[in-house]
Amino acid sequence: MKIGIGYDVHRLQEGRKLILGGVEVPHSKGLYGHSDGDVLTHAIVDAILGALGRGDIGRHFPDTSEEYKDIYSIKLLERVVEYMDSEGYSIGNLDCIIAAQKPKLAPYIEDMEKLIAKTLKTEVGNVNIKATTTEKLGFEGREEGISSQAVVLLNN
């Protein structure tokens, strides 16, 4: 077994779509980034790369590369799943947190879990996504940004 952890933060900005776990969530602001700014998917990518001992998202998908400009981050996750497959590992389980004051994410969590599970080639029961506010504290609470954490267990 191998365990990995991922953490990511993106700034909220007007005029951007809000994409979380590959799912578009209606909101007045979206996450700024070189890619689509999908903070949850980036945390998952980092957790899997961490478990495999292969560095981090910036090393594999540099934000200086035109190739990744505005890319749908699920495509980055697909790439990391290929590394995982090639090393003979599969998902044991994945647990994630999204910290956002707004919008309410509960109605979209199930769609995120289904899409992430499909991308990871695992059963939806192995993927758990939680959303929390930060009680209006910190940058998430002030709606300046959204953070996400992920922990993954890989089986050989």
Ligand SMILES: [Zn+2]
């Ligand atoms: Zn990111």
